[in-house]
Amino acid sequence: MQVSALLMAAGRGARFGADAPKQYLPLLGRPVLRHAAEALLRDGLVERLLPVCAPGEEARVAALLDGLPGVLAPVPGGDTRQRSVRAGLEALASAGPAADAVLVHDAARPVVPAGTVARLLAALAEAPGAIPAQRVTDTLKRGDASGRIVSTVPREGLWRAQTPQAFRFPELLAAHRAAPGEATDDAGILEAVGGAVALVEGSESNVKITFPEDLSRVAAGLSAGLMPR
Ligand code: CTP
Ligand code: MG
Numbered sequence: 001m002q003v004s005a006l007l008m009a010a011g012r013g014a015r016f017g018a019d020a021p022k023q024y025l026p027l028l029g030r031p032v033l034r035h036a037a038e039a040l041l042r043d044g045l046v047e048r049l050l051p052v053c054a055p056g057e058e059a060r061v062a063a064l065l066d067g068l069p070g071v072l073a074p075v076p077g078g079d080t081r082q083r084s085v086r087a088g089l090e091a092l093a094s095a096g097p098a099a100d101a102v103l104v105h106d107a108a109r110p111v112v113p114a115g116t117v118a119r120l121l122a123a124l125a126e127a128p129g130a131i132p133a134q135r136v137t138d139t140l141k142r143g144d145a146s147g148r149i150v151s152t153v154p155r156e157g158l159w160r161a162q163t164p165q166a167f168r169f170p171e172l173l174a175a176h177r178a179a180p181g182e183a184t185d186d187a188g189i190l191e192a193v194g195g196a197v198a199l200v201e202g203s204e205s206n207v208k209i210t211f212p213e214d215l216s217r218v219a220a221g222l223s224a225g226l227m228p229r
Helices: 032-041 059-064 080-093 116-123 170-177 185-193 212-223
Strands: 004-011 048-053 101-104 131-135 141-145 149-153 159-161 165-168 197-201
Touching: 004 116, 032 048, 048 059, 048 080, 080 101, 080 170, 080 197, 101 116, 101 170, 116 131, 116 159, 116 165, 116 197, 131 185, 149 159, 159 185, 165 185, 170 185, 185 197
Parallel strands: 004 048, 004 101, 131 197
Antiparallel strands: 101 165, 131 159, 131 165, 141 149
């Protein structure tokens, strides 16, 4: 099985609010996106890794990933995550032998526990998509614009989706080409065309860096040996 991966790094990091997009910030001496790439490649199951970055940042991203095996020349993304993923999928489709499976991973997620990629790929035998996710443990409230509770949302059956998300390549490409509107993850795009997506156990360590405190939390967790690396 030919497995390719997209490393999604074309975001601006508006909520984080640093001078540089969060994927370029240092985490224990290496940029966040290099951690994310190393985590994807660690188990040796991903043959090709295609970074998708903001237009004009291709050389910078290539330099930051220098020396890692199977990294392709970065391609420019779009102004939404969905458009960036589409650009990456189209580039993969026209670059060399077609992938059987593709992983789509956020460059802003530096920690992917060992074994995650293998479990996701194994799940593709049963479904065209598989994602790591965790059951919701907090009580969920719906609020109105003024910050008052409207209702309590039953958390039964609710999961928080993470990445890397794994797909049979032809199915994800077709779903993206057909997809209406905007989805915040790729499972949502497959779901929109009726594709089945399996839930695989995710990890609390797989933090998406969104706010500065997330970066501090991951740095502390890695330093203390509490997160896999
Ligand atoms: N991403 C992308 N192209 C976009 C938007 C996002 O490749 N147009 C990537 C980001 O670089 C990130 C991942 O998708 O690795 C998840 O997105 P998110 O956490 O929302 O990152 P940003 O969009 O950069 O952050 P913000 O929404 O706060 O601006
Ligand atoms: Mg965003």
